[in-house]
Amino acid sequence: MKTILVPYDFSEEAGYAFEFAKGLAEKTKNKLELFHVIELPTPQSFNSYGEVGAFSSEGTQIFMIELIEKRKKQMAALEESLKNEPYKFETKIVFGNPFAGITKEIIEAKADIVVMGSKGSSGLEEVLIGSNTEKVVRNASCPVITIKSAVLPKDIHKVVFASDFNEVPEEVIKRLKAAIETIDAELHLVKINTPSMFEGSRASMEKINDFLRDYKIKASSTTVYNSATEEDGILEYADDIDADMIAMSTHGRTGFLHLLSGSIAEDVVNAAKRPVWTMKAKK
Incomplete structure (x- = not known):
């Protein structure tokens, strides 16, 4: 079965991409996978005095645990809401770097197309860092559709x-x-x-x-x-x-x-x- 992959970060633009991808899945009956990457804080960070910082704090650990549970519930709710659609719908959560995670999932899921939200970027930030969307466009082994506003395939x-x-x-x-x-x-x-x-x-x-x-x-x-x-x-x-x-x-x-x-x-x-x-x- 062919797979439509949607990297999803719960942003407005990601929501636009998800809606577009659902429209594609309805037309093609291909599997739709919603993929979320949770970035973990660096294992150790140091302040100006050399003391171990945020990641070792109990507050940060509690925050991350709560975030993970929240994302799991959100993904489960989406799966429940689309369980009767005429296409197969799956969600997946991984931890790490977004670009590396998306790149790996494109290969593992054998994605036929990626539908991805984008805010766009310009100036020095784009040259020095670039966006995850730009990196995926440059490196993906399959076609990528970038979405910035509300639009459906029928449009x-x-x-x-x-x-x-x-x-x-x-x-x-x-x-x-x-x-x-x-x-x-x-x-x-x-x-x-x-x-x-x-x-x-x-x-x-x-x-x-x-x-x-x-x-x-x-x-x-x-x-x-x-x-x-x-x-x-x-x-x-x-x-x-x-x-x-x-x-x-x-x-x-x-x-x-x-x-x-x-x-x-x-x-x-x-x-x-x-x-x-x-x-x-x-x-």
Whole structure:
């Protein structure tokens, strides 16, 4: 059975993702798993005088015990409320680092798609730390849909797939086509032209037409769109046609190379107000 995985932290955005995922599960009858990670305090922390700090205190231990019990009850209540749905619903709680926990669960649950809430981020915090959502988008072995507001699959009518159409991995297209068919949406293709990465319209359209032919894709429109940056162009074009979702492939780079080149997909995930479907291109 295929699995829809929802990392859940009880935030408003996670609630939006959960509702979207329930809509997907109703359509596909796939299993839906709600996954929660409880971060434990560091085993030892020290104040300025070198004394052992918070984790050793009785108050902190009581707080963590109460939090764990609260989360267990909340998850049990959700399981009870969805026990009669036409799809299988499960919950799981683990302890540790959220990103590491989600990454491990994607593999162990053999997740086919991750639906994840996101607040987005910008500026220095994004460069130095990044969000758990951004990390999952960059590293997940399956497609990820990021959600920032209340939306359901039935609300998705237009999907923009942005690419340079040079080397789009077949697995990405296979998963994208499956997603489009599931939500019954129109597909609109766009190639963004920028001053630093300019390409003539004729050459760009030839690549798009080759893409359509090679992958036997039906698109409602194909466009070459000019903008200052790829990120701006994707967001502007999605606004222009009133798209309901953006779809992209991401390269999964990390570290210094990631900081130098950036990831357009991650930038779009952070900046976009509408849902974004991404999948990492395997090397």
